[in-house]
Amino acid sequence: YPLDRAAKDEDDSMNLVQRYLENYYNLEKDVKLFVRRKDSAPVVKKIQEMQRFLGLEVTGKLDSDTLEVIRKPRCGIPDVGH
């Protein structure tokens, strides 16, 4: 049971990150963040872009600091204009 719970929490976090990158950093909706891909470069690039904008350490990884900022309330205007 705890293992299932942890897996669900992780899924929820991943969905949140996916939506965050789509909404604010123009991650293409057909790029699935959490399917193992041969080429993870577009996703890593978007995570780096987000970390750079938010003044976080630019690692390209979803570390705890990055996830913490993603969970904070924010304005709905995208950071990257169309």
Added chain:
Amino acid sequence: FSTFPGMPKWRKTHLTYRIVNYTLDLPRDAIDSAIEKALTVWEKVTPLTFSRINEGVADIMIIFAVREHGDFSPFDGPGNVLAHAYAPGSGIDGDVHFDDDEKWTKDTSGINLFLVAAHELGHSLGLQHSTNSEALMYPVYNKFTDLARFHLSQDDVNGIQSLYGPPTA
């Protein structure tokens, strides 16, 4: 700081605003006061002035809404997105929308209406998000802001004055 693509800005210095509806989270006078205070933040550092109208179409129409609310940019329920606003222009442009699924408060026990209004009105006047985490135009809500000592950062001032210049003497 940054501005919207094409640097849209108001071509007049006197703007009207209208509070079209109210959240039930706060008394009406508290909402009126938060919006007025948020406008004053920008009024102090620009030649812009604002006056309120209660009927008709204002330059800046302010609404509280939930989920889909007619602009194809639905709110997302409690948390995450708090509000959004449109760059200067006619029609929906310049307008401010607050997500009424948030708990709006006068203090920081919930989401402080003044802080979010001041940020959104920055968009209404032409500022995009800043990458400076000290700036009002940084896109992440900071519940630790000292409301009693609130002031715009130099980054916000530089941004808005790049569009409108300093206040007239």
